[in-house]
Amino acid sequence: MSKTERAKRGQLSAFSSSSLVAQISARPPEGGASFSSPRSIAFPKDAVARLSRLQIGMLAKGRKVGVRGEEMAAHYAFGPEDDIIIKHRLLTRTTTTRGEPPLKKLQKKFTAFVLEVDKDADNFSDCERLYKAFLQEMATFELPLLKSKAVVDANLREKESFNELQQQIQSQILQSQADIEDLKRQLEDSKIERLHKEECEAIRRLIALQPPRSETQKIISDLEAEIASLEAENVATSRTLELRKKQFSLLLHVVDELQNNIEDEQKSLAEELRLALDEQKINFLEEANGAPVAVPMADDSEQIAKYFNLGLIRPNAGPNIRTPATAGAALPARIRVKSKQSTVRSRKFSVSALQLEMVCFSLTRYHSIARASVSLPENSSNGYAGVVSIATSNWKRFRGLSCFAALANTQEIAPTLRELCGNRVPEHVLKRAEEVGFSKPTDVQRQALPILLAGQDCIIHAQTGSGKTLAYLLLIFSAIDSRKSAVQALIVVPTRELGMQVAKVARMVAAKPVEYDQEQKICTVMTILDGGMLKRHKSWLKAEPPQIVVATISSLCQMLERQIFKLDKLRVLVIDEVDFMFNSSKQVYSLRKVLTSYSTISNRQTVFASASIPQHNRFVHDCIQQKWTKSDVAHVHVNPVEPMPSRLFHKFVVCSRREKLPILLSLLQIDQPKSGIIFVNEQSEKSKKAGNPPMTTSVIEFLKTSYHENAEILLLEEEMNFNARAASLTEVRQGGCILVATDIAGRGVDLPETTHIYNFNLPKTAINYLHRAGRTGRRPFSDEKCSVTTFITPEERFVLRRFENELMFQSEEISLN
Numbered sequence: 001m002s003k004t005e006r007a008k009r010g011q012l013s014a015f016s017s018s019s020l021v022a023q024i025s026a027r028p029p030e031g032g033a034s035f036s037s038p039r040s041i042a043f044p045k046d047a048v049a050r051l052s053r054l055q056i057g058m059l060a061k062g063r064k065v066g067v068r069g070e071e072m073a074a075h076y077a078f079g080p081e082d083d084i085i086i087k088h089r090l091l092t093r094t095t096t097t098r099g100e101p102p103l104k105k106l107q108k109k110f111t112a113f114v115l116e117v118d119k120d121a122d123n124f125s126d127c128e129r130l131y132k133a134f135l136q137e138m139a140t141f142e143l144p145l146l147k148s149k150a151v152v153d154a155n156l157r158e159k160e161s162f163n164e165l166q167q168q169i170q171s172q173i174l175q176s177q178a179d180i181e182d183l184k185r186q187l188e189d190s191k192i193e194r195l196h197k198e199e200c201e202a203i204r205r206l207i208a209l210q211p212p213r214s215e216t217q218k219i220i221s222d223l224e225a226e227i228a229s230l231e232a233e234n235v236a237t238s239r240t241l242e243l244r245k246k247q248f249s250l251l252l253h254v255v256d257e258l259q260n261n262i263e264d265e266q267k268s269l270a271e272e273l274r275l276a277l278d279e280q281k282i283n284f285l286e287e288a289n290g291a292p293v294a295v296p297m298a299d300d301s302e303q304i305a306k307y308f309n310l311g312l313i314r315p316n317a318g319p320n321i322r323t324p325a326t327a328g329a330a331l332p333a334r335i336r337v338k339s340k341q342s343t344v345r346s347r348k349f350s351v352s353a354l355q356l357e358m359v360c361f362s363l364t365r366y367h368s369i370a371r372a373s374v375s376l377p378e379n380s381s382n383g384y385a386g387v388v389s390i391a392t393s394n395w396k397r398f399r400g401l402s403c404f405a406a407l408a409n410t411q412e413i414a415p416t417l418r419e420l421c422g423n424r425v426p427e428h429v430l431k432r433a434e435e436v437g438f439s440k441p442t443d444v445q446r447q448a449l450p451i452l453l454a455g456q457d458c459i460i461h462a463q464t465g466s467g468k469t470l471a472y473l474l475l476i477f478s479a480i481d482s483r484k485s486a487v488q489a490l491i492v493v494p495t496r497e498l499g500m501q502v503a504k505v506a507r508m509v510a511a512k513p514v515e516y517d518q519e520q521k522i523c524t525v526m527t528i529l530d531g532g533m534l535k536r537h538k539s540w541l542k543a544e545p546p547q548i549v550v551a552t553i554s555s556l557c558q559m560l561e562r563q564i565f566k567l568d569k570l571r572v573l574v575i576d577e578v579d580f581m582f583n584s585s586k587q588v589y590s591l592r593k594v595l596t597s598y599s600t601i602s603n604r605q606t607v608f609a610s611a612s613i614p615q616h617n618r619f620v621h622d623c624i625q626q627k628w629t630k631s632d633v634a635h636v637h638v639n640p641v642e643p644m645p646s647r648l649f650h651k652f653v654v655c656s657r658r659e660k661l662p663i664l665l666s667l668l669q670i671d672q673p674k675s676g677i678i679f680v681n682e683q684s685e686k687s688k689k690a691g692n693p694p695m696t697t698s699v700i701e702f703l704k705t706s707y708h709e710n711a712e713i714l715l716l717e718e719e720m721n722f723n724a725r726a727a728s729l730t731e732v733r734q735g736g737c738i739l740v741a742t743d744i745a746g747r748g749v750d751l752p753e754t755t756h757i758y759n760f761n762l763p764k765t766a767i768n769y770l771h772r773a774g775r776t777g778r779r780p781f782s783d784e785k786c787s788v789t790t791f792i793t794p795e796e797r798f799v800l801r802r803f804e805n806e807l808m809f810q811s812e813e814i815s816l817n
Ligand SMILES: Nc1ncnc2c1ncn2[C@@H]1O[C@H](COP(=O)(O)OP(=O)(O)OP(=O)(O)O)[C@@H](O)[C@H]1O
Pocket: 417, 437, 438, 439, 440, 441, 442, 445, 462, 463, 464, 465, 466, 467, 468, 469, 470, 610, 611, 747, 748, 749, 750, 752, 774, 778, 779, 780
C-alpha cells in the first residue's frame, strides 16, 4: 500500500459512517458553503457569485440529503461498538467488481462531487450528476446496514440465551459436586462402619476364646498373693543382705586391722634382718661398687630360717613379697631374663634392695638358677635402681615363676603419657599435651594406648570422665600426616555439643606449644555438625581438605552422599558414644553405611568408645561378624566391676510431684553448688499436644524467681537453636552457673567444674542415669566428692533400686524435714 493511499485511508477512517451521515445531514451555516467535507472546503471570494446559482440548487439537494441522513441515523441508532464493526466492514469488504471497499467508493464519489463544485466553471449539470451518483451510492449502504443490524440483534439474542444456558449448566455442576461429596461421605461412613463391624467380630471371637471372668479373677488373686509373698521375701532378703553387708564390712575392718598389726610386726623384724644382712655384706658390697652382687648360695640355712620366720619365703614357692613396705626404701627395679633366644624384661616395679636380693636368693635356692644376680648401681642412668639378671638357656621356664608373680603384687611405677606414646606420637603434640596438663595417663589411657598405637582396632569401654577422648586423639595424631591435605581421621559423635567439645580438645592438643622452635605444620580440624554451614564447608574441603573431621552422622552422610568429600585416605575412624549411636534408629542405618560402604576395615583403624556398652561380649562379636572392625579387635574394659566413678555420692529424695520444686530449692540452698546441672526429662508428645509448658520452662521460671544465690540459671534443650545452645554451654564452662538441661547434656559433655547433679525426673534407663551422673566427678586425679541427687515418687523407688543393682552403686535417702 502506497503512502498516499495510507493517508487517504487514514482520513477515511476518521470518517465513520454515522459521522458521515451526520455531516451530510448537518445544516449548512447561513450564507456559508452548503456542504461540509472531511477537509473544510474554502471557496475563494470571487467564486461566490459564480456559485450562487449552484448553491441554491445544492442547498435544496443538501437539505434533501440531510433529511435523509437524519432519518437513517434515527432508524439505525447504532452504538459505538456497531459503529466499529460497520466501519471495519465498510473499509475492508469488497463488493464491487473493481475490488474497492464501499466506503472508499462512496468517499470517491463525494470527493468527485466536491471537486466538481469547487471548479471554477459552469458545471451545474456535472455537479448535479455527481451529486445524484453520490446519493445513489449512499442508498446502497442501507441494505448492508440493515443486515448487519439484524445479525447483531440475532447475535445478542443468541448471547443472552447462551448466558442463560451457561448459568443453568453451572448450577447443575455445583449441584453434582455437592452430590458427589455427599456420596463420598456416605462411602467413608460405610467403610468405617464395616471396619468397626469387623473389629467387633474379631473382639467377639477373642472374648469367646478367653476363660470365664471368675476363672481370670481367681488367677489374678493367686498372682497377687504370689507377688505379696515375693515382696515379703524380698524385704526379708534385703534385710538379710543389709545385715550381711554390715557383717562383711566389720570383717573387712577386723582383717585390715590384723593385717596392719602383722605388717608392723614384719616391718620391725625386717628392719632387724636388714641390719643383720647389711652387717654381713657391707664389705662385699663396697668392693663390688655397683657391679653385680653375688647372692650367698651355700650355707644359708640361717638366712632362710629368718626369711621364713618373717613370712617372706614360702617353701617351694619363692619369695613372698607382698608390699614394697616389707623391707627398706622402695627403688624402681626390673627383672631381666637373658637367654640365647632373647632377653625378657619385666615391667618396672617399686621394690626395695632387700626384696631384689630375696628374688635372687629364691631363684638360686628354689629354682636352681646358677647365675642369678642383682645389680644395684649407685647412679641409675636408665631409670632403674636395681635389676635382677637371670642368665638361662631357656627363658620360657621363668615365665610362670612365682617371683615374677610376687613382684607383680608390688606397686607398679606408672609410666608417663610420654613414655606410653614413645616416639609414635609427634613431639609437638606430646609437648602441647604436657603443657595443658596431660602428663600422667589415666587408667584407660594406660591400658588402651599400647593397643591403639600398635595399630589394633579397639573398643574403649571405661567410666565417664576417664579420659577416653585423649586416648583416641593421641592415636589419631600418631597416625595422620599433617603435611598431606586429606581427610585422614574421622570422629563420629551423636550430638553437636559433643562434636564441638571433641573438636576443641583436638585443636587444643594440635596447637603449637609455647617455646617450640621447630617448624611444624599444624593439622586442621573441621566440624560437620547438624545445622552447620554446608556452603562454607564445601569451599573449605575443595580448597584444602582438613586432616581431622568431627561430625554428626546425619550431616556426614549428607556430605558423603553428595560426594563433597571421600574417605579414601581415611586411616582412623572413631565412633564415640557408640552404644547410643547403635541404639538410635535414626542413626544406625547411616552408621552402618559409614562403617561398611564409605570405608573398609582393611584401610582404616577403627575405634569405638563409650562408658556404657550393654552386652559388650555380644557387641564385640557383632563388630567382627558385621565387619565393623578387624577380627583381632581388642576390648579394653577398664574397671568392669565399678561402672561409675567411686567418688560420686548418690542420694535420693522421696516426694510427690508437687513437692519437687520447693525441695529442689531447699537442696540448692543447702548444697550451694558452685556449678550444677538439673536434669529434666523431655516433654512427652501427649503433654505437648495438651498445650502444657515443658518442665524445663517451669523449673527455670521457678528458680529465676525463687533462687537468689549468686549463680546464673541457664537452659539447654533440643528446642533451642544451635547458637543458643552453644552460648549456654560456653557460659556454663566458665563456672558459677546452674544448668537446667534435658538428656541432650547427658552424653559426653565435659564440664569439669560441675560438682552437683540433680535428677529432677528419674532417668528413663540405668544407662541414662550413668551418663547424667557422669557429668560430675570429671577431674581424673582428684578426690573431690561430687553428689548426684535423684527426686523420686514413692512408686519410683523400685526403679531406682534396679538402677543401683545394674550399675553397682548405693544411694542414700535424704529427708529435708
Ligand atoms: N591424662 C589426663 N590428665 C589430666 N586430665 C585428663 C587426662 N585425660 C583426660 N583428662 C581430663 O578428663 C576429663 C574427662 O575426659 P573425657 O572427656 O575424655 O572423658 P570421657 O572418658 O570421654 O568421658 P565420657 O564418657 O563422659 O564422654 C576432661 O576434662 C579431660 O581434660
